[in-house]
Amino acid sequence: MKNLDIKLGLIVMLSFLLLSTVVHKSNYFYVPTTIDDFFMPGSQPGESGDFDSPNQCDNCHGGYDNAVEPAFNWRGSMMSQAMRDPLFDASLTIANQDAIDSGDLCLRCHTPGGWLSGRSEPTDGSALQTIDYEGVQCHVCHKLIDPASTEPIDLAYMNTINNVPTQHGNGMFVVDSDNNTKRGPYDDAEANHPTIHSTFHTKSDLCATCHDVSNPAFSKAPDGTYQPNSLGMAAPDFDKYEMFPVERTYSEWLMSDYNSQTGIPSTAFGGNKANVASCMDCHMPDVTGKGCDKNFAPIRNDLAQHDMTGGNTFVPLLIKDLYGNDVDQAAIDEGIIRARYMLQNAATMNLEVEATMDGYQVEVEIINETGHKLPSGYPEGRRIWINLKAFDIADNLLFESGAYDSSTGTLNLVNTKIYEAKLGMSQNVADIANANGTGTYSAGESFHFALNNMVIKDNRIPPRGFTNANFEAVQAAPVGYSYADGDYSDETYYTVPEDTYRIEVKLFYQTTSKEYIEFLRDENVTDTKGQELYDLWVAFGRSAPELMVEQEFFTDLLDIENAQITDKSIRLYPSPAADEIYLSMPEGRMLQQMILYNVSGQLIRQSKSSPMMVSDISPGLYLMEIITDKGKTTRKILIK
Numbered sequence: 001m002k003n004l005d006i007k008l009g010l011i012v013m014l015s016f017l018l019l020s021t022v023v024h025k026s027n028y029f030y031v032p033t034t035i036d037d038f039f040m041p042g043s044q045p046g047e048s049g050d051f052d053s054p055n056q057c058d059n060c061h062g063g064y065d066n067a068v069e070p071a072f073n074w075r076g077s078m079m080s081q082a083m084r085d086p087l088f089d090a091s092l093t094i095a096n097q098d099a100i101d102s103g104d105l106c107l108r109c110h111t112p113g114g115w116l117s118g119r120s121e122p123t124d125g126s127a128l129q130t131i132d133y134e135g136v137q138c139h140v141c142h143k144l145i146d147p148a149s150t151e152p153i154d155l156a157y158m159n160t161i162n163n164v165p166t167q168h169g170n171g172m173f174v175v176d177s178d179n180n181t182k183r184g185p186y187d188d189a190e191a192n193h194p195t196i197h198s199t200f201h202t203k204s205d206l207c208a209t210c211h212d213v214s215n216p217a218f219s220k221a222p223d224g225t226y227q228p229n230s231l232g233m234a235a236p237d238f239d240k241y242e243m244f245p246v247e248r249t250y251s252e253w254l255m256s257d258y259n260s261q262t263g264i265p266s267t268a269f270g271g272n273k274a275n276v277a278s279c280m281d282c283h284m285p286d287v288t289g290k291g292c293d294k295n296f297a298p299i300r301n302d303l304a305q306h307d308m309t310g311g312n313t314f315v316p317l318l319i320k321d322l323y324g325n326d327v328d329q330a331a332i333d334e335g336i337i338r339a340r341y342m343l344q345n346a347a348t349m350n351l352e353v354e355a356t357m358d359g360y361q362v363e364v365e366i367i368n369e370t371g372h373k374l375p376s377g378y379p380e381g382r383r384i385w386i387n388l389k390a391f392d393i394a395d396n397l398l399f400e401s402g403a404y405d406s407s408t409g410t411l412n413l414v415n416t417k418i419y420e421a422k423l424g425m426s427q428n429v430a431d432i433a434n435a436n437g438t439g440t441y442s443a444g445e446s447f448h449f450a451l452n453n454m455v456i457k458d459n460r461i462p463p464r465g466f467t468n469a470n471f472e473a474v475q476a477a478p479v480g481y482s483y484a485d486g487d488y489s490d491e492t493y494y495t496v497p498e499d500t501y502r503i504e505v506k507l508f509y510q511t512t513s514k515e516y517i518e519f520l521r522d523e524n525v526t527d528t529k530g531q532e533l534y535d536l537w538v539a540f541g542r543s544a545p546e547l548m549v550e551q552e553f554f555t556d557l558l559d560i561e562n563a564q565i566t567d568k569s570i571r572l573y574p575s576p577a578a579d580e581i582y583l584s585m586p587e588g589r590m591l592q593q594m595i596l597y598n599v600s601g602q603l604i605r606q607s608k609s610s611p612m613m614v615s616d617i618s619p620g621l622y623l624m625e626i627i628t629d630k631g632k633t634t635r636k637i638l639i640k
Contacts, residue, residue: 068289076335257465381516409542
């Protein structure tokens with residue numbers, strides 16, 4: 001709230017406390033908010049017509065080519081399963097328990113069809129129908145209108161509703177009431193239903209609708225803190241940047257170099273595209289094929305694959321178990337494979353090892369290869385960490401950082417580099433939540449999503465193009481950590497014993513942590529969803545970490561008498577290499593020799609110039625020792 005002063009703040013807090021006293025604690029909620037506290041502009045329930053089942057869309061858009069067709073790929077995505085997600089369901093219970101009716105904001109984006117059809121109340125989802133469990137489904141997305149559009153056909157609908165959003169984000173969708181016409185990205189579409197060419201369906205602005213999320217119950221005060229609004233009233237300002245930021249994936253992209261005319265070159269993402277610029281380029285990559293099974297449908301090279309994949313490989317396993325034949329098991333399996341691919345290409349690693357008088361100094365650089373923070377999105381329980389091990393020549397473990405016990409799901413947090421965001425609540429919000437006499441809320445780090453109004457930590461790696469000023473402007477600045485303008489990587493330093501022979505470094509991603517799962521179980525006093533989730537978590541591997549990238553180094557490659565170059569401007573490319581390996585060095589430095597070893601330390605090839613021919617070398621991971629007139633260094637290179 002821009003003009004909030006101290007006196008008004010006290011009045012607001014007092015109103016929370018007074019109203020809290022009328023709520024008996026047996027109702028299991030601790031802040032008596034109402035659904036009005038979570039009102040957002042855009043289409044409201046009953047204003048967007050009806051929604052067809054995805055099964056109807058399958059008649060033309062499925063059953064003909066699993067590799068490219070919209071139906072199969074969408075059914076394997078978490079967009080399709082957004083309302084079947086038991087992790088979301090357990091979190092929804094806690095949100096409603098902490099602040100009554102706060103779940104309405106969550107249901108907007110997890111079942112937009114159900115929300116627009118008026119079935120989001122009660123906000124625990126108990127009124128939802130079978131079709132509403134189809135999540136973010138076809139007919140919702142293809143009825144979406146850009147709230148900033150000036151096209152007459154779009155204005156014809158927007159003129160029928162109140163409170164047209166002025167921004168993209170926070171579930172403020174505008175969804176047409178025309179049940180027959182479908183909007184899409186092609187201006188030459190032929191179909192058995194009316195179509196409208198929509199440039200909105202080619203822009204990241206569409207994705208912002210549910211991937212820039214703020215809590216409208218809190219508004220920004222002049223001192224930069226976020227304070228609770230008056231109860232029973234909508235936010236005084238619907239600017240998402242004036243509310244408490246929950247996730248900023250779209251805004252992170254908005255302030256990155258990916259948001260440009262040319263984008264960023266990528267061989268991992270984008271499908272048929274050489275460069276990636278928008279959310280769709282990475283998460284709906286261009287493939288070659290037909291968008292439907294009709295003979296008249298053209299074969300396109302820019303067909304957007306409807307996989308919409310992120311990094312979730314764990315929750316799909318739970319959904320398969322819970323819903324059986326009600327979901328497409330094969331599609332979900334393929335979705336897991338795609339998610340694993342995304343994770344394996346989301347980061348790269350540079351490993352530098354230098355001999356010292358009492359051991360080895362190891363520098364691990366993690367480079368963000370995505371268009372947003374690494375990791376991004378909903379912060380609670382989601383994390384990436386570095387696991388480094390040092391072994392002696394007999395393969396005995398001498399040192400480990402980032403140890404994970406798969407039998408208990410416990411990550412050793414001591415001296416472990418974890419990339420994550422942590423939220424928390426202020427003392428005044430904890431006091432408000434404790435007004436019912438429970439006394440269980442405390443200020444500081446917290447998983448209480450609906451009550452959190454502070455960012456405690458955010459050391460996630462920014463994308464290319466990062467500047468502190470731009471990320472501060474969209475409430476996405478680092479917290480408790482620092483990155484220089486232009487950084488899109490992070491370095492961590494370790495010292496390992498002098499007996500070290502082999503160094504192994506791995507980067508892991510985890511969908512959800514043991515701490516969050518146990519929180520959802522232990523804090524739930526409303527239903528059994530937390531316990532049910534916990535049981536699934538145990539049964540399906542405790543959200544086993546996914547390996548993103550790894551490197552290995554053998555210290556016998558080092559010559560202690562020679563200087564070790566740590567200049568990151570010395571790079572090998574391409575990686576993976578097929579025919580030749582090129583060397584890039586700063587001007588003024590002279591190459592003396594390039595020496596290629598396998599990971600066992602065996603000499604494979606030498607060259608006194610760049611490039612080195614490798615077309616006849618077996619695929620695999622290799623180490624390249626680079627000797628210059630200034631010293632030497634070692635780089636990892638993959639040959640395919």
